[in-house]
Amino acid sequence: MIAAEVDGVSFFQFPNLVSFPELRHGVFTRNGGFSREPFKSLNLSLSVGDEERAIKHNRLLVSRCMDNGELVFTRQMHDADVVVVSGTDSLPFMGDALVCGLENRMLSIKIADCQSVLIYDPVRNVIANVHSGWRGSVKNVIGRTIEVMKEHFSCSPSDIFAGISPSLGPCCAEFINYRNEIPEQFWKYRHNENHFDFWQISIDQLCGAGVIPENIYSSGICTKCNTNLFFSYRGEKITGRFVSVIGMKRQS
Template sequence: MISAKINGVSFFQFPNLLSFPKLRHGVFTRNGGFSREPFKSLNLSMSVGDDEGAVKRNKEIVSMCMDNGELVFARQMHNEDVIVVSGSSSPPFIGDALVSAIENRFLAIKIADCQSVLMYDPEKNVVANVHSGWRGSIKNIIGGTIAVMKERFGCAPSDIFAGISPSLGPCCAEFINYKSEIPGQFWKYMDHENHFDFWRISMDQLRLAGVIPENIYSSGICTKCNTDLFFSYRGEKTTGRFAAVIGMKE
């Protein structure tokens, strides 16, 4: 991934998404905000016990880095519900994937080990942001989101570019009770004893939905191994949530 900085705030970008003039996106780190321990410092979640005033100021920081666009958050439920964000729609948005063709509304997902999968179709000017934890992976929320992009906006999967955010890597994605938690068709993704490669699952789900492999970029960064940069629930338990954001400017 490519590191960027605006007004002292660092975030990462996917190289395959940087060539589109209308598009703005960023995967933010945990640094540069106003929250105090154990949420230090750029926490974007109101539901982890952080001070609401600090979170509000943190959201303003992220918005500023996205050309002061409106941030659209969902109440993430670890399900497969896909929300289409229109010009007239308003919160609460309840689900785990956001899709939009509206400019200046920036789709934001909050994570701390789960994946954010950012998608953009430059032909139809449609963006999507998917919260895919292990439950979302099993339910193939990625494939469900691409199906909505096809049905509602006429997107061709071969036109879609995708980026998989920093998240829990196969080094740390341990599931001791995987036989009862993870369906058997996913066991082929076991990297080593009790550890699963959810990056590879997401890449395969993107490909099976029709996204060209050359259009997919996986960060390959494990959040639990990099708690200096990212919040990690597995690594820290009580912690914040960092944001991944995508949207279009006029």
């Protein structure tokens, strides 16, 4: 991934997405914000016990890094519901994926081990941000999101580019009770008896939906192994949530 920084706020970008000048995106680190321990410092979640004032300041920082675009959040449910963001929405959104064809809407997913999968169709000018934890992987929320893009915007999967954020890697994605939690069809992704490679699951689900493998970039960065950069629920329990953002800048 490509490291970037704006006014002391650091984030990473996907090599396969930075070439689109109309696109703004970033996977933000935990650094450069206002929150205090154990949420230090760029926590974006209002539901972990952090001070609301600090979170509002943090959200302003992220927005400034994204050309002052409007951050759009959803109440993440660890399910497979997809929300299409339009200009006449009623808040709050509830679902684990946001899809949008509007400018200046910065689709935002909060994570701390789960994946954010950023999706862009440059032909139809449609963006999506998917929250995919292990439950979302089992329910194939990624595939469902691409189906919604096809249904609502006539997107062709072969035009789509996707990036998989830093998240829990196969080194740390341990599921002791996997036989009761994870369907057998996913057991082929096991490593070291009870660890799972959810990065590869997401790659395969993207390809299964018709995305070209060359258009997919997986960060390969484990959040639990890099708590200096990212929040990790598995590694820290009481902690914040970093954010992944994608949007199209205003053209006029």
